[in-house]
Amino acid sequence: MSIRELVVLGTSSQVPTRYRAHNGLWLTWDGDGLLVDPGEGTQRQMLLAGLRASSIRHICVTHFHGDHCLGLAGVTQRISLDRVPHEVPVHFPASGQVYFERLRHASIFDDHARLSPRPIRESGTFVGPSYTLEARRLDHGVDAFGYRVVEPDGWTMVPERLAARGVRGPAVGRLLREGAVVADGGEVRIEEVAIHRKGQVVAFVMDTRLCDAAFELAAGADLLVCESTYLATEAVEARDHGHLTADQAGRIASEAGARSLVLTHFSQRYPLDAPFEHEARRRFDGPVVAARDLMRVPVPPRRTA
DSSP states (O other): OOEEEEEEEEEEEOOOOOOBOOEEEEETTTTTEEEOOOOOTTTHHHHTTTEEEEEEEEEESSSSSGTTTTTTTHHHHHHHHHHOOEEEEEEEEEGHHHHHHHHHHHSSSOOOOOEEEEEEEEEEEOSSOOOEEEEEEEEEOOOOOEEEEEOOOOEEHHHHHHHHTTTOHHHHHHHHSSEEEEEEEEEEEHHHHHHEOOOOOOEEEOOOSOOHHHHHHHOOOOEEEEOOOGGGGGGHHHHTTTTOBHHHHHHHHHHTTTTTEEEBBTTTOTTTOOOHHHHHHHHHHHHHEEOOOTTTEOOOOOOOO
């Protein structure tokens, strides 16, 4: 059975704390692992979470502040040490190419890593076997991009309807590919024997002020992972430093029509029981989770349309 879930590797922002590692996120998507913003200590957090370097299929860096990228050196060397055979695309702001190169070659090691740099300038799209990875520019004061994983819409076949129309064997595959086939009773169109299935969407909105791109990334997301560095009492500070409050994260989720919201990237000033969830729920009536390190959050089941 395929697994699609978020694994939270770290939830702190500028510096780690006793209870929160540097920012780090992992999306398990069937057999693929998408590593987003590997902050310092990511390699160890992966070990604690039972995640293998060989499962990494994409690395996405939103920007090159240290809490979002300092773990890249260690992850790169682990990919090399484990002799990961496949190419691993690394997506990052093009203006940070020099920082990528420094982290890529941060120390002496026997380099077997097959990293493929994918610098992003204004936006980016990567089409994979079962999803599209999209990037949108955010507003953080330095070049920063959010990411969106999008599964195409599809169809769920209804066996009783297929049998009633005489569609069987290889004709089922042709129907999925072509949208119509000729069977015992004449032409059969896919909408007659199947249920339309909305593709799943996961969005990562990290360090940013409120901006149009944050809402675009979150639009219709089944799971929205959103930075929530500050509480509403520090809204002015949040704006000045290019960040969001929990209240604003809830607003993004609500206005963008997201189904569920995970808050993360908390300032070290706040204790573990700070009311991030409470603030977000004032704006958003869907499920809200204030993430803790090594937490796992399933992607909500697909919707039918």
